[in-house]
Amino acid sequence: MKVQAYLAFGGNCQEALNFYSKLFNAEIINRQTYQDKKIDVPSSFRQKLQHAELKGKGLHFMAYDASPDTPINHGNQINMSVDLKDKNHAEEIFNELSDGGQIHHNFMKREWGYFGRCTDRYGINWMVNGDN
Numbered sequence: 001m002k003v004q005a006y007l008a009f010g011g012n013c014q015e016a017l018n019f020y021s022k023l024f025n026a027e028i029i030n031r032q033t034y035q036d037k038k039i040d041v042p043s044s045f046r047q048k049l050q051h052a053e054l055k056g057k058g059l060h061f062m063a064y065d066a067s068p069d070t071p072i073n074h075g076n077q078i079n080m081s082v083d084l085k086d087k088n089h090a091e092e093i094f095n096e097l098s099d100g101g102q103i104h105h106n107f108m109k110r111e112w113g114y115f116g117r118c119t120d121r122y123g124i125n126w127m128v129n130g131d132n
Contacts, residue, residue, distance in 0.1 A: 006079040006127055007063040010072040013049040017063060026056025034067075038111065041067045079117070079125040087114045090130025094118065097126045 009016055017028050031052045034041050039050065048065035062081055066072055084090040091114070094107040100121035107116030107128065114130040 002083045004081055005061045006081040007061060008066045008070075008072055008077045008079065009049075009063060011045075011048055011065050013052065013063050013065040017049075017052055017054055020054055021056075024054070024056050024059050026054050026059050029053045029055050034065075039067065075123075076125060079127045081127045081129070083129045085131050087130035087132065090114055090128050091116075094126075094128040097128065 007013075007016075020026065021028055029052070032050050033047050034050045035046045037050055041048075045065070045068060049063070051062065051064050053060065053062045082090070082093055084093065091107050094116040097120045098116070098118035102119045103116070104119065105115065105117040107114060107130075109132075112129070113132050115128065117125070117127050119125050
């Protein structure tokens with residue numbers, strides 16, 4: 001199991017990652033835009049980052065530009081991301097985290113595997129991924 005931070009931006013993710021990469025001497029990896037994704041976003045948003053990672057010595061976090069239908073408010077700019085190899089274990093973790101909280105995206109098959117997003121009963125945002 002791997003747990004790490006996932007930062008959300010309102011359209012300036014690339015700019016922020018450029019800043020952080022210089023500041024922390026880190027590399028932007030796994031950069032993906034919304035361009036070829038089957039996600040309903042406006043055409044003006046297609047070049048924004050749907051996923052990217054910043055990796056360097058002692059540093060590794062993920063980031064993205066939240067789609068326009070997901071407003072960024074103070075406090076919801078960070079999600080904890082859990083990656084698991086086993087789909088069933090990932091679903092169990094998601095169900096436990098969402099119990100007493102709020103489900104934003106049901107745990108289900110996506111282009112990259114299984115995924116669900118929720119806010120737990122303590123107000124912490126979680127993204128749970130499971131391999132196929």
